[in-house]
Amino acid sequence: MELDFTTVLSRWPMLRDGALLTLELALIATTIGFAIGVACAVGRRGSVRWIAAACGFYVEAVRNTPFLVQIFLVYFGLSSLGLSLPAFTVALVALSINVGAYATEIMRAGFDAIPRGQIEAGECLGLSRLQVYWHVILLPAVERVYPSLTSQFVLLMLASSVTSQISTEELTAAANFIQSDTYRAFETYIVVAVFYVALSLLMRAGFWALGGAVFPRRRRLGTVI
Amino acid sequence: MMGGHLNAFHLAYLANGAMWTVVLSAMAFLGGGVAAFLVALCRISPLRIVRVASGAVVQLVQGTPLLVILFLAYFGLPAIGFSVPPLLAAGASLTIYVGAFLGEVWRGAILAVPAPQWEAAECLALSRTQRLFQVILPQAVRIATPPTVGFLVQIIKSTSLASAIGFVELARAGQIINNSLLEPFLIYVIIACVYFALCYPISRWSRRLERSTGFARSARVAVP
């Protein structure tokens, strides 16, 4: 049997739209997930017991169950609450919840790596609690874990393929449609795999550029804090 | 199995699915472990071409969702004339996937063995293979154990995607039961709990190992 990629590539508009939706899902979930991660990492380190416990439970629950199951839980959970949301929104909620838990663990490791003396130095300079958190803890912590964090966000983009299971029309769903339409399953999935690899590289390049802009030290010295 | 309520039969069906999840995970770990070992060796090969080529393959696999690899194996291969049953498709896909990720973890562990150890072994006039197997790997195994145990959790979770190609493991068993029960939320809560029961002890174990071996707990990335 001969390989025929042209049939698949002639569905370019559908592939492109799928890829864009995948990217959109990934970027929005990255933003929300990062915010969740910072908030829960702070909560987990905080002195309020029940908040720390709740954040801990959230992280363990997400990290020890498959994303596929989480999507269905969110999907059916929301609909049993009487909310019938579009698949895209459900996917976004599930992805954000998921990546938020991983980001929490990563941020927590970043916070833990800040020496106590740094925080004292900030306090002694008269910085407020919030200012200490921002300047002395958060920024260096993010700089330190930036590689882990961004790798996690790329994995999140790849995980968004699972949202095809609730009919989000992202890249994998587009592939499923194209292969059933063209009977070119092998070529379709090869093409889509290449798309995903390209999206991964694109995200990495984007994070690299962003890191250079946000962390001038890293750009100039290239060393780890 | 057209019952209106969750009954013993459903639970037995779920238990059977859970068993297949474990079997598939074991297959993935064994197959993936062999693949990972080869990947790790290739990635530290003295031959540049081998290092670069294996690095490229790892990047390709790590840049592709497991779901797409599964579809490629299960739907793609038959389309070009190789028919594969779901178990084989799932096992092979997971092997490739685990090989790429675990291979990099193990490579990191090998490289984490302090450089003087390599030099010391070299001074003893051991051949490269002897150095690797008698001096470096035994130490690398200690370093690699906690993250490898942690990765078991990722493997168990990943097997849930085999449901998408119709392999009846835990997640698929749940879907099938739901077709007759129509209580999706309840069923997925139960399934989530079963996965949690499988994964959480291993997570704890991995963390305990991290602490007891004293290898610095780094912000590690995990496949969702």
Place this chain on the structure above:
Amino acid sequence: MTDPVVRLHEVHKSFGALKVLDGVSFDVHRGEVAALIGRSGSGKSTALRCIDRLERIDSGMITVCGHDVADPALKLRALRLDVGIVFQSYNLFPHLTVMQNIMLAPRSVKGLGRAEAVDLARGVLAKVGLADKADAYPEQLSGGQQQRAAIARSLAMQPKVMLFDEVTSALDPELTGEVLRVIEDLAAGGMTMIMVTHEMGFARHIASQVLFMHRGRVWEAGPPAIMSDPATPELRQFVGSELRR
């Protein structure tokens, strides 16, 4: 005589069962340099940390520039605007350049504008002899340079009193000198200072009062001359052992 800048009166402090400060009292007046000496574990660092309220005291009284440090309602920010502290381990912020390290607090605590803060930073950098390192990151500096940058960072807040906790202990002898010279300049400029130090020669040379701590108390205090002619056997033994180091 004016009120002392720093006054400790019968200060007690324990960590669990361990009594670290057991009734410490001393006064430091404007422009004075007090050298706090004593064996490891005698409570010198703890005393300094209590002055800047990094630790809370169990009983007694501490006043610093008119602030009642033991008062639970103390405005920490007001205290820390008046007190500068420098630690043995520099504690520069690694992700910021020297300049940014120095400008951070003046800008976010005092609300200075950028230009003003830059001027201020250049001024203190010149004082510690680091004008050419303004844009370096801490990891690019030697230990002595890092410590001088840390001193500059404290000075930029224009504190009324400076606390130094063994600021040269982590440094090689060559680098110790450059840091001590900066402190000497500060003393000459009339800065009120309390310094914990193991540099006996330097203490003798610069201090207006020497406080020898032993077992959580000020065991012996007086002008630097007490180091040559100790009244207590404990100080005699301590000075002897320090000389042999």
